[in-house]
Amino acid sequence: MATEARILTGGQAVAEAMRQIDPDVVPMYPITPQTPIIQGFATFVAQGRAHGELVDVESEHSAMSAAIGAALAGARTITATSSQGLALMAEVVYIAASMRAPVVMAVGNRALSGPINIHCDHSDSMLVRDSGAIQLFAENAQEAYDLMLIAPRLAEHPDVLLPVLICQDGFTITHSAEPVVLLEDDVAREFVGEYRIPNSLLDVRYPTTQGPFAMPDYYFELRHQQLAAMQAALPVFEQMASEFYALSGRRYHSVEPYALDGADHAIVCLGSTGGTVKDVVDELRAEGEAVGLLELRSFRPLPRHDVRTALDSIRTVSVLDRADSPGGAPPLFAELAAALHGTEVDLRSFVYGLGGRDLHPEQIRAVFTEDSGAYIGLRGAPCPA
Amino acid sequence: MSRLKTLVRNEAGTPPLRGGHALCQGCGIPMVVRTIVDTIDTPVVVVSATGCLEVATTRFPTTAWNVPWLHVAFENAAAVVSGVEVAYRALAKRGGLPQDGPITFLVLAGDGGTYDIGLQALSGALERGHHFLFVCYDNEAYMNTGVQRSGATPFGANTTTSPAGVAALGKAQQRKDMTAIAVAHHIPYVAQAASSHWQDLSEKVERAAHADGPAFLNVLTNCPVGWGHEPRHAIEILNAGVDSCYWPLYEVVDGRYRLTYTPETIVPVEEWLRPQKRFAHLFTGEGAAVLREIQRHVDDEWEALAARCES
Numbered sequence: 001m002a003t004e005a006r007i008l009t010g011g012q013a014v015a016e017a018m019r020q021i022d023p024d025v026v027p028m029y030p031i032t033p034q035t036p037i038i039q040g041f042a043t044f045v046a047q048g049r050a051h052g053e054l055v056d057v058e059s060e061h062s063a064m065s066a067a068i069g070a071a072l073a074g075a076r077t078i079t080a081t082s083s084q085g086l087a088l089m090a091e092v093v094y095i096a097a098s099m100r101a102p103v104v105m106a107v108g109n110r111a112l113s114g115p116i117n118i119h120c121d122h123s124d125s126m127l128v129r130d131s132g133a134i135q136l137f138a139e140n141a142q143e144a145y146d147l148m149l150i151a152p153r154l155a156e157h158p159d160v161l162l163p164v165l166i167c168q169d170g171f172t173i174t175h176s177a178e179p180v181v182l183l184e185d186d187v188a189r190e191f192v193g194e195y196r197i198p199n200s201l202l203d204v205r206y207p208t209t210q211g212p213f214a215m216p217d218y219y220f221e222l223r224h225q226q227l228a229a230m231q232a233a234l235p236v237f238e239q240m241a242s243e244f245y246a247l248s249g250r251r252y253h254s255v256e257p258y259a260l261d262g263a264d265h266a267i268v269c270l271g272s273t274g275g276t277v278k279d280v281v282d283e284l285r286a287e288g289e290a291v292g293l294l295e296l297r298s299f300r301p302l303p304r305h306d307v308r309t310a311l312d313s314i315r316t317v318s319v320l321d322r323a324d325s326p327g328g329a330p331p332l333f334a335e336l337a338a339a340l341h342g343t344e345v346d347l348r349s350f351v352y353g354l355g356g357r358d359l360h361p362e363q364i365r366a367v368f369t370e371d372s373g374a375y376i377g378l379r380g381a382p383c384p385a
Numbered sequence: 386m387s388r389l390k391t392l393v394r395n396e397a398g399t400p401p402l403r404g405g406h407a408l409c410q411g412c413g414i415p416m417v418v419r420t421i422v423d424t425i426d427t428p429v430v431v432v433s434a435t436g437c438l439e440v441a442t443t444r445f446p447t448t449a450w451n452v453p454w455l456h457v458a459f460e461n462a463a464a465v466v467s468g469v470e471v472a473y474r475a476l477a478k479r480g481g482l483p484q485d486g487p488i489t490f491l492v493l494a495g496d497g498g499t500y501d502i503g504l505q506a507l508s509g510a511l512e513r514g515h516h517f518l519f520v521c522y523d524n525e526a527y528m529n530t531g532v533q534r535s536g537a538t539p540f541g542a543n544t545t546t547s548p549a550g551v552a553a554l555g556k557a558q559q560r561k562d563m564t565a566i567a568v569a570h571h572i573p574y575v576a577q578a579a580s581s582h583w584q585d586l587s588e589k590v591e592r593a594a595h596a597d598g599p600a601f602l603n604v605l606t607n608c609p610v611g612w613g614h615e616p617r618h619a620i621e622i623l624n625a626g627v628d629s630c631y632w633p634l635y636e637v638v639d640g641r642y643r644l645t646y647t648p649e650t651i652v653p654v655e656e657w658l659r660p661q662k663r664f665a666h667l668f669t670g671e672g673a674a675v676l677r678e679i680q681r682h683v684d685d686e687w688e689a690l691a692a693r694c695e696s
Binding site for chain 1: 428429430432439440443444445446448450451452453454455456457458460461463464465466467468469471472473474475476478479481482483484488505506508509512513
């Protein structure tokens, strides 16, 4: 039974989800634009409405380090970060994944320095693309809230045991107020359930050595186990999302097609842009254009099979990346090229919105009519290809 | 008062740190670790920074540890233990611990993981007041990676990144006073000890483990490879380090300084320097001036410490 919609920003909505989850430990360090999340949760604790232990660490590197310690000690642990904070903790995000620490982290996506900038793009998430952490992207505040509630279940599933990053676009979602329907507190709490991990570090009767040194004789196999966990994450996410649907009426999938039936041109994107693309697709469909959208809810693991199934019969697929890889392929485009390898799809690459530059509906319309990829909204002539 | 009997009893059956690890012959680290863990009267959970101890005791799929042990990275041991300690408190409140009873949270880090790359996380954890004991096994350089100079390396020492040669006299800077940096955090217990003086170390551990808040122990620990000495000379060298007042043994309890050992006769600092190959270049050519400079610095530091202990 859902409550009435409230007007909340994405940051507030995620703080509400954290209040309902009521994690044991929350290491926190401020950075724009995620700060409303940790401030919101700290306020709930001060009000006695949440009971987690706050750890006001001295850097994001220490936030993730403390989170690993807490999670492996047997405490449900949530943190949040953005941009430089994610870059600083990147080393430890990799280790969290390799140690199978099911830490949940809210990410307010923000451009990386330099130049320093506080607005949205996805370069921070892409920096930890290969870390072994799961990354789910929300389109709006409601999705950020919903995915945040699903996250602990996914992270802590015995077949998964990986960090989960719930990504929402900085400012566009974190600071924009919109209607959000929350679950009732007891329903949310029951859905999330108790935290359990296989081997608590605090079990002194059965001492464990965690984080040992592995040489060429074992390292490869240990890393490969992370791949198995990532692969398990896809069906586990579908299962958790289906349980969540039964409670909320809101259904999520790792890839979400929109008006793809009969489309001969589709856009693929992550995050809040999906909402704008849906509006444009609606307009163009009303005008008789056969266009659609494939939104990726899960960037890691990349649901390669479902992506291919959804797109392999579409003539043109335009990939919108909100990050670039100087000297290489933009990250989402590279994923799509791999997923669609061997198909006849005409795949195009667009880079947009770096450092928070707006993407307007007319520019999305132009994507559907362009003959080739482009840097959308870039002033001056782009570098020669 | 620590008794050898107690320590020996705690080594019986399943010693906290078992033999068979890969630390070098004559390395001071295992002696320090065993003295510490055997002294603590509650179960311990150990967090290690990356370094000799970590690498040599946990090569997968083996482990030398019979107590819970966690390693995450080089610079963050104090942050990791913060999370573990807070998790313990959170679970104790909620009734979710695997077993009842107190646990001592112990960090073991080298001087690199303490003075240098680990300093920020350590400072943060001390400031936040977590209940844990941070032990630096200070062998005065990055020994695990092949004897590179650290913030703990003393003036004049020859290391692989501060080599002595015709144009250089070894490390050109004084080491930082890490013990004083810990004191500046106004935590309940800070002490300096040496692996040669096991009883002094054990007594300090006892007080540190019962401190109401963070405790910091800086333990001078020999490294035969990096210092350049025969394993059998380790204790003599460390004794000279202590008796020359190069490395005074003292503690700071709630801000009050106390010498825990006063040399009967203060020996010249040369007795500490001469048996170590890393200082050999100071005993040739123009080294005499550097030796005088080192002696002067040790005397000044000792005088300042003695004044703090008297006041």
